[in-house]
Amino acid sequence: MAHTCDIRRVGGPVTVSRFNKLDFGPPAAERDSSLEEVFIESDLFRNLCAGRTSVVLGNRGAGKSALFHMLARRTRARRNQVIELVPEDYSYEMLRSSLADEERGSWAKQGAYAAAWKYMLYVEVMKLVARRDGRSDEAGAARIRRYVRDRHRTSDLGKLDTLISYLKRLEGIKIGPYEAAAKTRELHSLYKLEEIARLIPDIELACRSRPIVILVDELDKKIAWGERELLAMIAARIRRSVPKLRNLSDEQVWARFFEYRLPDGTKSFDYVLARTFHRPREVIQFCAEVIQAARRSGTMACIDREMIEQVEHRYSHERLQDTAAEFRFSYPGIASVFEVFRGGPQRLSREELEYTCLRIADGDVGVDRRAEAWVERFDEQGIVEVLWHVGFLQAGVRRSGAPDQEFISRHTFPHAGVRRAEEFRIHPMFAAYLGLAADTPAALGG
Structure with a gap:
């Protein structure tokens, strides 16, 4: 079912020709x-x-x-x-x-x-x-x-x-x-x-x-991007392709092409952002792939969740491979460790997570030979720390006065620890490719 933009119907539905004009530019x-x-x-x-x-x-x-x-x-x-x-x-x-x-x-x-x-x-x-x-x-x-x-x-x-x-x-x-x-x-x-x-x-x-x-370049202050800055970044790229939107707000620019809120109430930009490490390149890559899918389908409406999910599996696979490549020197073969969680639940209690990591450490589940060289140096808690460090895991926290638990990542909370966390979530970025059991809609968009 096609949905039109619902941020007070800014500008009305988008035409195919406008999708054809839209170009986010290269991620690099x-x-x-x-x-x-x-x-x-x-x-x-x-x-x-x-x-x-x-x-x-x-x-x-x-x-x-x-x-x-x-x-x-x-x-x-x-x-x-x-x-x-x-x-x-x-x-x-x-x-x-x-x-x-x-x-x-x-x-x-x-x-x-x-x-x-x-x-x-x-x-x-x-x-x-x-x-x-x-x-x-x-x-x-x-x-x-x-x-x-x-x-x-x-x-x-x-x-x-x-x-x-x-x-x-x-x-x-x-x-x-x-x-x-x-x-x-x-x-x-x-x-x-x-x-x-x-x-x-x-x-x-x-x-x-x-x-x-x-x-x-690449010396590898820390660069940190918030939600507003990333939305401003992607809106600027949309305005470059469609100059007529120059006077609209960032949210209005986004809503000209994406359904502003998904059926479960999640903002579509939040849904996209939740599947990134809050890095511009990932946001550009995900949005560009979604726009290409919309262009191929010939849709006349704003992009909805169904359209986003069409490209999510491929995007998720690319991000898993890129994350493994990013840590290829520190943790070679780590993609095989990610694969251990394939088909399982996205949320895990500490007990469930540590049991899985203990099996990895003891060699009860097979991993890449390159990964064996460093996995054997850790106990189950050490492997949990590694998976948190590379961004594969998010830790559940409950803020003072907040009714619900939220999941945080090292990329947005670099100084947070995971030793006190009692619940974990595999990052939504990897969920589609690993075929993880669906998390709740609110958690996925959060």
């Missing part, structure tokens, strides 16, 4: 050419622009890249020069595969990484100065140009090549056949960056007249 900020049109300026962004915040932490899809790209644009607009380092420039998987194991030769990678990072950043700044001040008669600029010419003549080598080459030099000394005294002297020289130490005053002088700003 680095591929969104119109990011500036839909970017939501937050206090965090303003603090970044003012230099009051210099490190941003957030999970995948939380909006770090969007902040990064907009900060680069604003910085260039002030006539500063910018060096952008994106994940491809320092792939940790590439570094892991390129270097010897830390146990071999007992060389400390942490200190080596720090020294190599400093070296790579200085080299990138010097390359920019050499290009910018190519005709400068200043002695400092000339010394920088000579260093770049002699040591980094190959212009097609990227930042990752510079980083790895310096790490290789450290690695070679640490595990190579050097005499102890020679090894100590050479390592001291590399760790202290003595090769470029004399050029640092020249770099500082060159940057006084025209600063160079280095922006490092």
Whole structure:
């Protein structure tokens, strides 16, 4: 049954042609050419622009890249020069595969990484100065140009090549056949960056007249999105496609395409939001898939719950796989642990949950061989903590004065613990794909 919008029937039902116009844009900020049109300026962004915040932490899809790209644009607009380092420039998987194991030769990678990072950043700044001040008669600029010419003549080598080459030099000394005294002297020289130490005053002088700003993406203040900010973000993307809605409120813009309230009384946006970790990328992805389904069906009405559920299974599967990928280094094979709960209830008492986790820990239920390596280190409570940490579980809490229990996630309440929780819920994001027994409608939308 088709339903029309019920937020005072704002604008009436939506036509097929309007669905065809609607485009939320790519979920990844680095591929969104119109990011500036839909970017939501937050206090965090303003603090970044003012230099009051210099490190941003957030999970995948939380909006770090969007902040990064907009900060680069604003910085260039002030006539500063910018060096952008994106994940491809320092792939940790590439570094892991390129270097010897830390146990071999007992060389400390942490200190080596720090020294190599400093070296790579200085080299990138010097390359920019050499290009910018190519005709400068200043002695400092000339010394920088000579260093770049002699040591980094190959212009097609990227930042990752510079980083790895310096790490290789450290690695070679640490595990190579050097005499102890020679090894100590050479390592001291590399760790202290003595090769470029004399050029640092020249770099500082060159940057006084025209600063160079280095922006490092994916350093992996914490980014946190509330319901209002996420609704504003998605409404801005709708307005970009349908400029006539520019003067409507965010809720009214949403209600032009989505049934405002579902039959059980849940707001449709709350239903969508409950199936995310409150990250912009997930909201965009879910909404985009729903719009595509509406476009294929040729519906003339606002999108209802039935339409949302058509894409929920696929979306749920993609989110489970992406969550497993996000924690592939900390908890490899964790998707197989999620699968243990397939077909069961969505809500579990602590006793039920710990019994299942005990069976996982004892090997009574099979998991991926990669997961066995870390699962065996935990007892049942430890596995509960892991599942809470990665977002698979929500913990039931009862707020003072509130009649009903609500379920919270680590992503919205990062400092909450789960040791006192007596009831748990598998996150609604994963329920459709795992075929979990239906929770109550109010809980699903909450």
